[in-house]
Amino acid sequence: MIYFWRGGGGGGGGGGLCRMKRGASQEGDGEKVGLETEGGDAKKMKPETATFPPTFSVSEIKNKQRRHLMFMKFKQERRKQKMQLRKKRQKEREALGDKAPPKEVPKTIENQRVYDETTVDPEDEEVAFDEGTDEFSAYFQGLTNPKVLITTSDRPRGKTVKFCEQLATVIPNAHVYYRRGLALKRIIPQCISRNFTYLMVVNEDRHVPNGLVLCHLPDGPTAHFKVSSVRLRKEIKRRGKDPTEHYPEVILNNFTTRLGHTIGRLFAALFPQDPQFVGRQVATFHNQRDFIFFRFHRYIFKNEKKVGIQELGPRFTLKLRSLQKGTFDSKFGEYEWVLKVSLSNLTF
Numbered sequence: 095m096i097y098f099w100r101g102g103g104g105g106g107g108g109g110g111l112c113r114m115k116r117g118a119s120q121e122g123d124g125e126k127v128g129l130e131t132e133g134g135d136a137k138k139m140k141p142e143t144a145t146f147p148p149t150f151s152v153s154e155i156k157n158k159q160r161r162h163l164m165f166m167k168f169k170q171e172r173r174k175q176k177m178q179l180r181k182k183r184q185k186e187r188e189a190l191g192d193k194a195p196p197k198e199v200p201k202t203i204e205n206q207r208v209y210d211e212t213t214v215d216p217e218d219e220e221v222a223f224d225e226g227t228d229e230f231s232a233y234f235q236g237l238t239n240p241k242v243l244i245t246t247s248d249r250p251r252g253k254t255v256k257f258c259e260q261l262a263t264v265i266p267n268a269h270v271y272y273r274r275g276l277a278l279k280r281i282i283p284q285c286i287s288r289n290f291t292y293l294m295v296v297n298e299d300r301h302v303p304n305g306l307v308l309c310h311l312p313d314g315p316t317a318h319f320k321v322s323s324v325r326l327r328k329e330i331k332r333r334g335k336d337p338t339e340h341y342p343e344v345i346l347n348n349f350t351t352r353l354g355h356t357i358g359r360l361f362a363a364l365f366p367q368d369p370q371f372v373g374r375q376v377a378t379f380h381n382q383r384d385f386i387f388f389r390f391h392r393y394i395f396k397n398e399k400k401v402g403i404q405e406l407g408p409r410f411t412l413k414l415r416s417l418q419k420g421t422f423d424s425k426f427g428e429y430e431w432v433l434k435v436s437l438s439n440l441t442f
Contacts, residue, residue, distance in 0.1 A: 203383060212352040221355075228356075229313045233291070233363045240364055242268040242292040243285050248275055251301035256326055258296055260408045264377060264390050265364055266341050268294075278307075282421050286312045292364060293422075296321075306412065307422065310360060314420040315430065317360060319386075319412040327407035334392050334404040340373020341366045342390070348381040353431055357386075357414065375406070386412040 152168060155161040187194040199205070214221055225231065232238045242265050244258050250272070262268040273281070278295065285293050290311055297305035306319040327333055344365045349358030361379050374393040379386055388410050394402040417431040 210351050213350050214352055214355045225359075228359075229310055229315060230359045230363050234359075234367075236367065238291060240265075240267055240292065240366060241290045242294060242364060243281075243290045244268055244270045244294045244296070245273050245281070246295065247297045248273060250296075250298055253301055253324070253326070254296060254298040254303050257303050257324060257408060257410075260327060261294070261296075263337050264342070264408075266339070266366055278422050282309070282311070303410075308360065309422050310363065311421065314418065315356070315360070316418040316420070316422045316427070317357065318415045318418070320415055321410055321412060323409070323411040325407065325409045330405055330407045330409065332404075334406050337375055337390065337392070337406050338373050340370040340375055341368060342373065342375040342377045343369040343371065345376060345378045346381075347379065349379075353414075353417070354381060356417070357381075376403075384413060386414070388412065 152161055152164045155164060225234070233240070244262055244265075246254055246258060250258075258270050262270050278293075282293060293307075293309040293311060295307040295309075296303050297307070299305075303321050303324050306321050307316065308319065309316040327336070342365065344362055346358045346362060349355055358379070358381075365377065374395075376391050376393065378389045378391070380389070390406045390408070391403040392406055394404050396402060413433075414431075415433045416429055419428045419430055
């Protein structure tokens with residue numbers, strides 16, 4: 095037994111006489127050492143555990159090549175683990191046969207979407223009455239033919255000019271004019287006097303198209319879109335030859351809500367109602383997650399049973415910002431709908 099003095103803290107308290115007891119078993123795992131204080135119970139000291147560095151992160155590697163190599167190894171290992179897990183599940187399903195549980199449906203934004211109560215029923219009498227009396231009724235009754243004026247913001251640059259020129263080849267009976275500083279409120283009466291049915295204004299930012307104002311004449315409505323992902327014909331790989339002057343077929347997908355029904359009719363009135371199928375051209379407006387994707391294709395008939403499509407361009411994406419009653423009026427216009435930022439991606 096060995097005695098030693100254990101001192102207290104700076105205040106002078108907590109000191110006492112201690113004795114160290116050597117464990118009886120010195121073989122095997124080694125010596126066991128304990129401390130016993132006079133007048134107290136025996137307390138065993140826990141052996142110190144080895145301290146390891148914190149979790150290692152690839153981003154902490156300063157060498158760029160070494161960091162890239164470690165990241166590629168990490169991705170390869172993770173891909174290998176996923177493949178092994180997929181094979182294991184496949185073997186289990188084959189072993190169970192008919193008793194295997196059904197495959198889980200992956201969760202996507204589309205199948206998790208909150209149902210919109212404003213979905214339009216095409217056979218509804220009220221919808222049919224509105225279609226017969228709205229601003230587009232004259233077009234759908236065959237009383238007017240589309241005539242589109244395409245213009246730009248002041249002093250447009252290269253890509254915006256080419257984008258307008260290519261839009262004019264997609265939309266029949268479209269004419270491109272440059273504003274030269276003329277206000278839109280002065281342009282609209284001139285368009286109405288010359289029997290134009292649409293005014294299309296392409297805005298740009300940093301020489302790239304970023305906005306589109308589509309005004310139906312003479313009574314509106316006026317829609318303002320954000321334009322993104324613009325690809326001209328020369329930027330599209332394996333594109334076809336330039337489009338012909340034949341009237342294209344128009345396809346509108348997923349314009350089912352009350353607002354979408356109005357926007358779909360707005361796009362449909364841009365094109366003549368009698369498509370010329372000899373040209374084999376089709377313009378598609380696909381609405382998904384409140385983004386409208388535009389594509390322009392040509393049918394390629396390989397034989398009597400097989401058909402393919404060839405993109406002609408241009409391609410772009412639209413997102414509705416606002417819908418205004420009547421013609422363009424930024425100060426006193428009455429807005430039917432304005433985009434609001436939502437924190438949820440499931441309501442759109």
